[in-house]
Amino acid sequence: MNAPVKPSKLIKGATGDWEVVIGLEIHAQVSSNAKLFSGAATAFGGDQNTHVSLVDAAMPGMLPVINEECVRQAIRSGLGLNAKIHLRSVFDRKNYFYPDLPQGYQISQYKSPIVGEGEVVVDLPDGDSITVGIERLHLEQDAGKLLHDQHPTSTFVDLNRSGVALMEIVSKPDLRSSEQAKAYVSKLRTIMRYLGTCDGDMEKGSLRADVNVSVRRPGEPYGTRCEIKNVNSIRFIGQAIEYEAQRQIGILEDGGKIDQETRLFDANKGETRSMRSKEEAHDYRYFPDPDLLPLEFTQAYVDELKSGLPELPDAKKARYLKEFSLSDQDADVLVAEPERAAYFEKMVANGAEPKAAANWFINEYLGQISKVEESDSVPAVVEPTISVSVGHGSTSRSGQITINWTAPEANSAIVRMVTSNLISGKSAKALLGLVIEIGPVADPDDVKTIVEHLNLKQVTDLSAIEKVVDDIVAANPDKVAQVVAKPAMLGWFVGQVMKSSGGKANPQAVNDLLKRKLGL
Ligand code: ADP
Numbered sequence: 053m054n055a056p057v058k059p060s061k062l063i064k065g066a067t068g069d070w071e072v073v074i075g076l077e078i079h080a081q082v083s084s085n086a087k088l089f090s091g092a093a094t095a096f097g098g099d100q101n102t103h104v105s106l107v108d109a110a111m112p113g114m115l116p117v118i119n120e121e122c123v124r125q126a127i128r129s130g131l132g133l134n135a136k137i138h139l140r141s142v143f144d145r146k147n148y149f150y151p152d153l154p155q156g157y158q159i160s161q162y163k164s165p166i167v168g169e170g171e172v173v174v175d176l177p178d179g180d181s182i183t184v185g186i187e188r189l190h191l192e193q194d195a196g197k198l199l200h201d202q203h204p205t206s207t208f209v210d211l212n213r214s215g216v217a218l219m220e221i222v223s224k225p226d227l228r229s230s231e232q233a234k235a236y237v238s239k240l241r242t243i244m245r246y247l248g249t250c251d252g253d254m255e256k257g258s259l260r261a262d263v264n265v266s267v268r269r270p271g272e273p274y275g276t277r278c279e280i281k282n283v284n285s286i287r288f289i290g291q292a293i294e295y296e297a298q299r300q301i302g303i304l305e306d307g308g309k310i311d312q313e314t315r316l317f318d319a320n321k322g323e324t325r326s327m328r329s330k331e332e333a334h335d336y337r338y339f340p341d342p343d344l345l346p347l348e349f350t351q352a353y354v355d356e357l358k359s360g361l362p363e364l365p366d367a368k369k370a371r372y373l374k375e376f377s378l379s380d381q382d383a384d385v386l387v388a389e390p391e392r393a394a395y396f397e398k399m400v401a402n403g404a405e406p407k408a409a410a411n412w413f414i415n416e417y418l419g420q421i422s423k424v425e426e427s428d429s430v431p432a433v434v435e436p437t438i439s440v441s442v443g444h445g446s447t448s449r450s451g452q453i454t455i456n457w458t459a460p461e462a463n464s465a466i467v468r469m470v471t472s473n474l475i476s477g478k479s480a481k482a483l484l485g486l487v488i489e490i491g492p493v494a495d496p497d498d499v500k501t502i503v504e505h506l507n508l509k510q511v512t513d514l515s516a517i518e519k520v521v522d523d524i525v526a527a528n529p530d531k532v533a534q535v536v537a538k539p540a541m542l543g544w545f546v547g548q549v550m551k552s553s554g555g556k557a558n559p560q561a562v563n564d565l566l567k568r569k570l571g572l
């Protein structure tokens with residue numbers, strides 16, 4: 053499916069080039085209020101064992117009941133991945149013992165998943181794009197959590213997560229570099245955040261990846277893979293792949309062979325470590341869960357969900373390029389987060405010229421915001437009508453940064469003032485700083501009031517500028533004599549006029565006027 057790997061993407065070993073092959077199994081927590089088979093809450097951060105029903109605690113005789121909302125979200129995710137939706141799927145028991153799994157088995161989908169093959173287009177930082185095959189998406193339960201650090205001699209179990217719905221999204225082994233793998237995970241996260249099917253917050257564990265890595269000589273069949281379990285940040289996924297590829301190349305170049313095994317990524321050391329070999333691999337004894345009927349729905353139901361999907365990032369990007377003539381890069385930045393796209397569209401709806409709005413939003417406004425944004429945490433965007441200073445008013449809870457955005461109407465007003473030459477670009481930047489600093493500026497009229505108060509209005513009135521220009525020309529006969537021979541001197545005059553107008557003169561008007569006065 054992929055074009056041959058560019059030579060630059062190959063890894064140079066001591067004995068020649070190697071190609072890394074990566075396939076990802078992403079576990080994405082379904083956005084739903086209740087668990088997959090019980091009515092217990094899925095809310096993050098509750099006291100231990102407070103969101104546990106008798107089903108989640110696996111009390112004898114309890115029966116699982118499928119949560120339709122989770123099914124709906126899985127189908128919508130599948131549609132967002134351009135994947136085949138299976139109208140009939142089966143829940144199986146995956147049997148194993150672990151203290152965080154009171155049932156003694158996980159309910160998952162094995163042979164008949166709810167979603168089959170699909171594909172995702174991933175734009176890469178270098179401008180290329182790749183198509184990554186999706187093998188399947190299935191629904192399964194999450195397990196509980198062991199707490200090892202609460203007591204000197206005991207380990208505690210928290211079952212709040214027990215039974216929470218996960219979507220496991222399995223890619224084909226189509227990825228060829230850590231960059232591609234990171235971009236793929238970002239893209240999946242973006243798509244699910246548009247759909248509202250997973251919040252994508254890796255710090256809360258809503259998205260984690262099992263990373264399968266192998267290496268081979270270009271053109272050779274796939275090598276033996278190792279699977280790195282449960283990597284919980286995009287940066288770590290990249291680091292784990294880099295480390296693992298080098299480790300495998302080292303072994304192969306020394307004449308060794310790769311044992312298929314499950315490994316762990318140690319984020320402190322930046323390395324992967326063996327967890328268990330294939331020989332120790334579980335035999336899960338999958339069988340259809342006798343407590344659950346096969347999951348069946350109609351094509352009409354799928355069609356209805358399909359028609360209700362929001363505009364997804366690829367379509368949105370294409371529209372921005374066509375409708376607003378934005379650059380590829382700007383469109384990428386805007387569509388990467390649904391909140392950004394919505395913000396930009398609101399600025400445009402409020403009359404800002406699209407290219408100017410995109411430029412302002414990305415380079416000025418987002419620049420300010422991203423000082424506090426962390427790459428792995430998703431900014432929880434509070435109603436964008438309230439604005440609190442980013443530097444001072446942002447709060448940090450459970451490692452997540454909450455940013456209260458300045459209203460798009462206010463930023464739109466600033467852009468309109470620049471476009472219509474009411475204020476200079478320089479004043480606009482100062483103005484933005486103030487708007488962010490002051491607090492709740494949601495009303496464009498408030499922005500205008502600030503402009504009036506601070507006397508930021510640009511002087512475009514030629515007669516006012518003319519007086520200043522005349523004075524400067526009269527006071528500097530030597531410079532006037534020089535400028536005729538050396539037109540670059542014009543800059544000096546422009547600077548003088550800008551200075552004496554307190555930076556408020558319109559530079560273009562000043563330029564034109566000076567040229568006329570100096571006979572250039
Ligand atoms: P399992 O169910 O045992 O984990 P799968 O065949 O379902 O095995 O593969 C799991 C993941 O491993 C998939 O994402 C797939 O793309 C990836 N994968 C399979 N073969 C390779 C390989 N040789 N190198 C890297 N990744 C691979």
Ligand code: MG
Binds near residue numbers: 077262279
């Ligand atoms: Mg696997």
